[in-house]
Amino acid sequence: MDNQPTQSKSGLTRRGFLKGVGGGLAGTAVLSTAALTAPEEAKAAAGKVLGPGKVPVALRVNGRPMKVEVEPRVTLLSALRDHLDLTGAKLVCDRGECGGCTVLLDGRPVYACMMLAVDAQGREITTVEGLGKGGQLDPVQAAFVQHDALMCGCCTPGLVMSVRGLLNRNPNPTMDDVKRACAGNLCRCGTYPKVFEAALAAAKMQKGGA
Amino acid sequence: MAVAWGKPEERYLTGHDAPRVDGPAKVTGKAKYAYDINLPGMLYGKILRSPHPHATVKGVNLAKAKAHPGVKAALDFEKKTVRYAGEEVAAVAAVSPDVAEEALRLIEVEYERLPHVVDEDEAQKPEAPKIHQDGNVRPRKDDPQIRGGDPDPVFADPGTVWTEGTYRTQVQTHSSLETHGLVAKWDGDQLTVWTSTQGVFGVRDDLAKFFNVPAANVHAICEVMGGGFGSKFGAGVEGTAAARLAKEANAPVKLMLSRHEEHLCVGNRPSSVQKIKIGATKEGKLVAFHSKVYGTGGIAGGAGVPLPYVYETIPNLKTEHTDVRINAGSSRAMRAPGHPQAAFGMCSALDELAEKLGMDLLELCRKNDSVQNAIRLRQYDIGAERIGWGRRNKTPGAGPGPKKRGIGLGFGKWGGGGGKNTFAEVVINPDGTVESKCGVQDIGTGIRTVVGMIAAEELGLQLKDVKALVGDTALPPGTGSGGSRTSPSAAPAVKLAAVSAKAKLFEKLAPALGVTPDQLVAKDGKIGVAGDASKALDWKAACAQIGSVPISGQSEWAEGLSGSGVAGAQFAEVEVDVETGSVRVVKVVAVQDCGLVLNRLTAVSQMNGGIIQGISWALLEDRIMDRPTGLMVNPNMEDYKISGAFEMPEFDVVVMDMPERGVIGIGEPAVIPTAGAVANAIYNAVGVRFRELPITPDKVLTALMRKIS
Numbered sequence: 001m002d003n004q005p006t007q008s009k010s011g012l013t014r015r016g017f018l019k020g021v022g023g024g025l026a027g028t029a030v031l032s033t034a035a036l037t038a039p040e041e042a043k044a045a046a047g048k049v050l051g052p053g054k055v056p057v058a059l060r061v062n063g064r065p066m067k068v069e070v071e072p073r074v075t076l077l078s079a080l081r082d083h084l085d086l087t088g089a090k091l092v093c094d095r096g097e098c099g100g101c102t103v104l105l106d107g108r109p110v111y112a113c114m115m116l117a118v119d120a121q122g123r124e125i126t127t128v129e130g131l132g133k134g135g136q137l138d139p140v141q142a143a144f145v146q147h148d149a150l151m152c153g154c155c156t157p158g159l160v161m162s163v164r165g166l167l168n169r170n171p172n173p174t175m176d177d178v179k180r181a182c183a184g185n186l187c188r189c190g191t192y193p194k195v196f197e198a199a200l201a202a203a204k205m206q207k208g209g210a
Numbered sequence: 211m212a213v214a215w216g217k218p219e220e221r222y223l224t225g226h227d228a229p230r231v232d233g234p235a236k237v238t239g240k241a242k243y244a245y246d247i248n249l250p251g252m253l254y255g256k257i258l259r260s261p262h263p264h265a266t267v268k269g270v271n272l273a274k275a276k277a278h279p280g281v282k283a284a285l286d287f288e289k290k291t292v293r294y295a296g297e298e299v300a301a302v303a304a305v306s307p308d309v310a311e312e313a314l315r316l317i318e319v320e321y322e323r324l325p326h327v328v329d330e331d332e333a334q335k336p337e338a339p340k341i342h343q344d345g346n347v348r349p350r351k352d353d354p355q356i357r358g359g360d361p362d363p364v365f366a367d368p369g370t371v372w373t374e375g376t377y378r379t380q381v382q383t384h385s386s387l388e389t390h391g392l393v394a395k396w397d398g399d400q401l402t403v404w405t406s407t408q409g410v411f412g413v414r415d416d417l418a419k420f421f422n423v424p425a426a427n428v429h430a431i432c433e434v435m436g437g438g439f440g441s442k443f444g445a446g447v448e449g450t451a452a453a454r455l456a457k458e459a460n461a462p463v464k465l466m467l468s469r470h471e472e473h474l475c476v477g478n479r480p481s482s483v484q485k486i487k488i489g490a491t492k493e494g495k496l497v498a499f500h501s502k503v504y505g506t507g508g509i510a511g512g513a514g515v516p517l518p519y520v521y522e523t524i525p526n527l528k529t530e531h532t533d534v535r536i537n538a539g540s541s542r543a544m545r546a547p548g549h550p551q552a553a554f555g556m557c558s559a560l561d562e563l564a565e566k567l568g569m570d571l572l573e574l575c576r577k578n579d580s581v582q583n584a585i586r587l588r589q590y591d592i593g594a595e596r597i598g599w600g601r602r603n604k605t606p607g608a609g610p611g612p613k614k615r616g617i618g619l620g621f622g623k624w625g626g627g628g629g630k631n632t633f634a635e636v637v638i639n640p641d642g643t644v645e646s647k648c649g650v651q652d653i654g655t656g657i658r659t660v661v662g663m664i665a666a667e668e669l670g671l672q673l674k675d676v677k678a679l680v681g682d683t684a685l686p687p688g689t690g691s692g693g694s695r696t697s698p699s700a701a702p703a704v705k706l707a708a709v710s711a712k713a714k715l716f717e718k719l720a721p722a723l724g725v726t727p728d729q730l731v732a733k734d735g736k737i738g739v740a741g742d743a744s745k746a747l748d749w750k751a752a753c754a755q756i757g758s759v760p761i762s763g764q765s766e767w768a769e770g771l772s773g774s775g776v777a778g779a780q781f782a783e784v785e786v787d788v789e790t791g792s793v794r795v796v797k798v799v800a801v802q803d804c805g806l807v808l809n810r811l812t813a814v815s816q817m818n819g820g821i822i823q824g825i826s827w828a829l830l831e832d833r834i835m836d837r838p839t840g841l842m843v844n845p846n847m848e849d850y851k852i853s854g855a856f857e858m859p860e861f862d863v864v865v866m867d868m869p870e871r872g873v874i875g876i877g878e879p880a881v882i883p884t885a886g887a888v889a890n891a892i893y894n895a896v897g898v899r900f901r902e903l904p905i906t907p908d909k910v911l912t913a914l915m916r917k918i919s
Binding site: 071073074078081082085086087088089090091092093094095097098100127128129131132137141144145146148150151152153154155156157160178179180182183185186187188189190191192193194195196 | 237238239240241385388389434437439655656811812814816818819820822823846852854856858861
């Protein structure tokens with residue numbers, strides 16, 4: 001399966017992701033009930049058309065419940081950045097090409113610019129602000145700093161989340177696994193080699209190694 | 211006594227690896243880019259742009275947009291003519307990005323289409339539509355330039371071996387991840403902007419001029435920014451528009467461009483078409499050179515390339531250059547303007563000549579280095595050894611199997627000197643905290659860390675003990691970040707300011723310790739007395755004696771701590787799959803001098819980044835214009851390809867530390883030699899010469915097919 005670009009071990013590639021969401025993008029102005037993923041939400045919303053005005057949206061971000069009032073067309077990225085002031089996830093391409101907005105949804109990386117905020121209800125959303133505990137950096141974050149896996153830093157939150165997502169499902173990644181996990185994130189300054197180093201070092205670090 | 215960088219063995223911070231001080235902020239999302247600034251009551255600005263490549267604007271009607279309840283301000287740029295698809299026409303500020311987008315669709319513009327041309331060859335024809343009144347073809351002022359003798363008779367000499375080729379490079383967009391723009395907020399006639407820029411003072415002065423307010427009324431802040439590569443100097447149309455909208459709406463406005471706009475409107479590296487004829491004696495001494503070059507910077511100029519490149523002392527020399535205008539966005543400086551283009555042309559031409567001479571390329575280069583540049587010759591030796599130059603195919607394309615490997619050489623040069631327009635201040639507070647301030651900005655290179663480490667080292671402290679402040683017009687003025695000038699400008703200023711602050715501290719402390727200031731030393735977090743360990747004060751205790759007013763050491767850049775002029779060589783190994791046409795760069799060895807290395811960790815990152823952008827330009831990137839419609843067909847990140855994780859080769863970066871030369875910039879040199887090295891390696895792999903970038907699989911397969919048939 002690893003060789004198939006749409007179902008890589010990483011769980012997410014740019015092409016695969018686009019293919020997956022392509023159908024859902026066609027008519028987002030009026031939200032179909034089927035798009036609501038949480039069963040209880042789907043039940044509640046059955047037969048109901050959302051929008052075009054603002055609707056209450058309940059999100060769970062970094063372990064905390066948060067409420068926003070947004071139009072149903074608002075993306076998860078916009079809800080995070082423009083309404084909750086969680087600006088770690090970056091708006092770079094706004095169409096699922098660069099990974100600058102990568103967040104974890106139930107522990108797996110997704111592009112927040114390609115998902116509507118209303119669709120993220122009932123899911124556990126983790127942004128780069130939510131990594132690390134008690135003021136300590138997550139091992140991935142610490143390794144990024146240590147190995148200089150960042151320059152301007154604009155792609156960095158996305159890459160941190162992609163690597164975090166990788167280590168969540170595969171604590172012993174090979175270099176190829178790392179490259180695959182980062183294949184959906186573009187960096188213009190050219191930090192990739194240091195990102196790879198940092199990812200492998202983070203894997204080691206969280207196992208209690210150096 | 212002249213201030214000098216200390217001996218390498220005494221420098222415990224500079225010359226070593228220092229993780230950047232803003233790293234934790236960047237990896238946690240705490241770092242606030244212009245795009246991340248959210249203010250109470252803030253509106254979102256957007257610009258309406260011409261959908262046509264060339265048109266007369268007959269009228270703009272903002273009424274319907276202004277009537278939208280979510281729209282708080284709108285403006286008309288009052289354009290009579292638009293000359294490229296993407297030129298700004300009007301702008302709005304609204305309560306959300308979506309409403310602003312809606313409002314743009316409510317603006318009515320009447321255009322009268324004019325004929326357009328977006329191809330630099332078409333644009334030179336007499337019947338081509340004129341972009342400006344004075345025509346599309348703009349020869350260089352003193353064209354042609356001849357130095358030494360006329361090369362033509364030398365080429366005609368039977369003793370001269372010569373080759374001729376036309377080398378083409380494409381338009382490249384900067385593709386910074388953070389787009390251009392700013393957040394503008396007025397308080398009366400005071401303007402504050404949070405901007406994504408390579409020059410905070412340039413932005414401040416542009417805005418002050420535009421609004422006719424004193425420069426002191428404008429405060430520009432750039433805490434961090436998401437890449438510029440030469441495209442982000444000045445406030446720009448988007449910056450002044452944001453401030454105009456904010457003024458009209460009486461509310462803060464965030465106006466950041468979209469990815470689409472970023473590709474079209476805010477700069478690019480111009481194209482080049484370089485016809486190069488170069489000749490040498492049979493022994494390999496270069497004797498004649500003739501280049502005829504044109505290129506396009508869109509509606510602007512700036513397509514010049516510095517030929518002959520590196521090997522400049524050819525005795526019979528003629529160069530010609532013409533800028534060609536087309537209906538496309540203006541060029542802007544892009545990482546080493548003109549140099550990667552010239553390096554690709556010259557490296558390729560020399561490789562072709564070497565083959566005709568039956569000579570190794572390195573040998574030809576060694577014989578002709580312009581001033582017998584000892585540094586470059588050393589770089590050739592180091593690089594050749596590390597890549598295994600001897601492994602090159604003696605007969606290009608002779609390797610076995612469908613995946614053919616080859617090795618190539620590229621070279622470069624750059625200035626990278628510092629200058630007299632950068633100031634710094636080092637403040638020692640009575641509580642022992644230290645601030646190192648310099649009004650340059652960190653465009654991702656790590657200058658903030660450098661500003662901190664130099665002050666820390668001078669004061670005998672650690673990096674964490676010093677707060678480094680950059681990117682703010684409230685700080686001592688600093689240079690814009692262009693020309694690889696930031697480090698060589700800022701580092702000496704900070705060093706001198708720290709020396710001055712330390713001297714003032716010693717003056718205060720000396721009487722209490724019963725010594726003279728020259729007996730004091732700052733080392734290991736202590737102020738000590740030379741030769742008397744019993745009198746050492748720890749840093750905090752020493753600073754407690756400063757009194758109520760902090761100590762401030764200030765300085766401008768001065769000569770003696772920075773240098774300029776670097777060489778640079780890169781060796782690439784590639785693998786070409788002759789069945790698919792795809793090229794994989796296997797390994798790049800880069801050997802670069804930059805004078806005194808300040809932070810080895812970030813210097814290597816700069817080199818990696820240059821190589822990656824060079825590979826990306828050589829193999830992937832291309833701004834494609836559609837001739838019938840005059841539009842860019844790939845203004846996004848899916849179709850305009852930049853290197854990703856899978857394109858990464860093995861990196862072997864050698865940063866030569868030459869402290870005696872002072873600090874020299876490394877940002878631009880890093881990107882110059884790569885494409886030439888990759889192109890030459892491809893030739894060595896398959897025995898087919900690619901004279902046009904990017905070298906994509908379709909071109910490779912077509913050329914291989916032609917070779918067979």
